[in-house]
Amino acid sequence: MRWFSIPKMAISLPLAVAAACVLVGINETAYKRSVDALSSISEAQQTSSELNKLLQYMLDAETGQRGYLLTGDARYLEPYQLATSNLNTNLDTLRRLYMPHPEELAGFAMLSRSVQGKLAEMDVSVRLRKQGNDDAWKFVLTTDVGKEQMDAIRNQSYQLIDVSRHRLSSGQSQITQSLQLSRIGIAIVAVIGLLAFYMYLRQTNALKAVDQREQQSLQRERDLLGQQVKERTATLAELATHLQQVREEERGHLARELHDELGALLTAAKLDVARLKSRMGSESPDAVQRLQHLTETLNSVIALKRRIIEDLRPSSLSNLGLHASLEILTREFGDRSGLPVTTNLEPVELDESSQLTVYRLVQESLTNIGKYAQASQVTVSMQNYGGHISVDVGDDGRGFDSSHFSPSGHGLTGMRHRVEAAGGKLTITSSVSGGTHISAVLPTSKPAASAT
Ligand SMILES: Nc1ncnc2c1ncn2[C@@H]1O[C@H](COP(=O)(O)OP(=O)(O)OP(=O)(O)O)[C@@H](O)[C@H]1O
Numbered sequence: 499m500r501w502f503s504i505p506k507m508a509i510s511l512p513l514a515v516a517a518a519c520v521l522v523g524i525n526e527t528a529y530k531r532s533v534d535a536l537s538s539i540s541e542a543q544q545t546s547s548e549l550n551k552l553l554q555y556m557l558d559a560e561t562g563q564r565g566y567l568l569t570g571d572a573r574y575l576e577p578y579q580l581a582t583s584n585l586n587t588n589l590d591t592l593r594r595l596y597m598p599h600p601e602e603l604a605g606f607a608m609l610s611r612s613v614q615g616k617l618a619e620m621d622v623s624v625r626l627r628k629q630g631n632d633d634a635w636k637f638v639l640t641t642d643v644g645k646e647q648m649d650a651i652r653n654q655s656y657q658l659i660d661v662s663r664h665r666l667s668s669g670q671s672q673i674t675q676s677l678q679l680s681r682i683g684i685a686i687v688a689v690i691g692l693l694a695f696y697m698y699l700r701q702t703n704a705l706k707a708v709d710q711r712e713q714q715s716l717q718r719e720r721d722l723l724g725q726q727v728k729e730r731t732a733t734l735a736e737l738a739t740h741l742q743q744v745r746e747e748e749r750g751h752l753a754r755e756l757h758d759e760l761g762a763l764l765t766a767a768k769l770d771v772a773r774l775k776s777r778m779g780s781e782s783p784d785a786v787q788r789l790q791h792l793t794e795t796l797n798s799v800i801a802l803k804r805r806i807i808e809d810l811r812p813s814s815l816s817n818l819g820l821h822a823s824l825e826i827l828t829r830e831f832g833d834r835s836g837l838p839v840t841t842n843l844e845p846v847e848l849d850e851s852s853q854l855t856v857y858r859l860v861q862e863s864l865t866n867i868g869k870y871a872q873a874s875q876v877t878v879s880m881q882n883y884g885g886h887i888s889v890d891v892g893d894d895g896r897g898f899d900s901s902h903f904s905p906s907g908h909g910l911t912g913m914r915h916r917v918e919a920a921g922g923k924l925t926i927t928s929s930v931s932g933g934t935h936i937s938a939v940l941p942t943s944k945p946a947a948s949a950t
């Protein structure tokens with residue numbers, strides 16, 4: 499699925515970037531064109547206005563000239579001179595405006611020549627009038643040269659004004675085009691942007707869906723693994739329970755064999771020795787002494803056999819019950835280790851397998867105390883609470899870190915397994931140099947789930 503979404507991802511981003519670049523490009527071009535068009539419009543407007551001014555100045559100069567010629571009143575010379583001086587400035591401005599437009603310069607040059615000609619003609623007639631040469635200025639006035647020049651100036655100015663108007667309208671249409679271009683560009687880019695956004699959304703949704711599917715499949719795998727771990731743990735626990743049962747059965751079988759077979763042989767041997775001893779009488783004191791030694795050896799072997807059988811399967815448990823067995827166990831431990839053992843044992847009602855569990859727990863706890871605790875005081879208690887019992891073996895020894903006990907040892911692990919298999923709970927409380935307490939709570943009747 500991912501291979502399918504990657505090309506889309508590769509398209510939407512460049513598409514959005516390309517759309518943004520196109521938008522910027524279009525806007526920049528339109529802006530430049532508009533600025534150029536605006537400056538060309540303003541130039542055309544200025545040119546038109548200067549040409550209109552030129553016509554106006556020409557008219558003012560001619561009116562002043564005529565007034566002076568006809569009346570001889572020097573006041574008419576004032577507007578005439580003002581107009582001619584303005585005309586010079588006006589022509590300079592126009593020349594500057596036409597400089598960047600070589601195609602229009604020829605028309606302006608013609609106009610300029612006509613204006614200069616007309617100004618020269620007016621200047622001659624005014625000078626003649628000032629000199630009092632009436633015939634001469636009247637002659638100049640009556641010729642058509644002045645009128646023709648004025649007509650030429652008017653025509654050439656109108657032509658140039660037309661050209662400026664054309665430039666103005668082309669600038670306006672250029673601005674309209676730029677605006678149109680921007681409009682179309684923005685519309686296209688908006689569409690591309692929307693398309694890129696749509697593709698981005700689709701691709702994000704696709705990625706989300708893929709992610710969800712991956713999460714779900716991971717969760718399924720985790721659940722499956724969790725289930726497998728649970729099943730294996732349950733199988734292993736069952737196996738361990740079974741092994742412990744088999745072990746106890748084997749120990750029981752071995753104890754019975756030792757008791758019945760070896761016990762019978764040893765008893766027979768002891769009887770034979772006793773018979774031999776009585777037959778010998780006082781005939782051979784040396785042989786009697788040796789037989790006496792043999793009897794003692796046989797007694798030691800019988801005692802050893804009893805200890806081994808007791809260790810394999812405490813006969814006291816089936817013969818005397820848990821309470822008495824624990825009394826014996828703790829007393830023997832106290833005798834062996836020389837430690838004072840305080841007991842507080844209440845009689846309890848437990849099935850055979852739970853009794854063995856409690857017995858083994860106390861046995862292993864006492865063995866550990868003897869091996870590691872370096873204690874000066876040991877307490878063993880068993881309380882009956884009706885529905886359940888509690889067993890506690892405590893010492894005031896050096897203790898240990900109960901969160902990290904020896905991985906090589908199986909005593910505490912086996913203890914926990916036995917208690918839990920019997921439907922109970924084991925708690926180990928220990929701190930370095932703070933002593934150790936091994937406590938178990940067991941139901942008096944085995945729960946149905948664990949009863950097999
Ligand atoms: N009463 C105690 N005081 C101090 N340390 C203890 C006591 N009981 C157990 N330990 C510590 O806990 C460890 C684990 O005990 P556990 O009975 O599980 O194994 P083990 O005695 O070493 O070997 P195993 O019981 O299999 O012969 C011991 O090695 C010891 O360090």
Ligand SMILES: [Mg+2]
Pocket residue numbers: 862865866907908909910
């Ligand atoms: Mg141990």
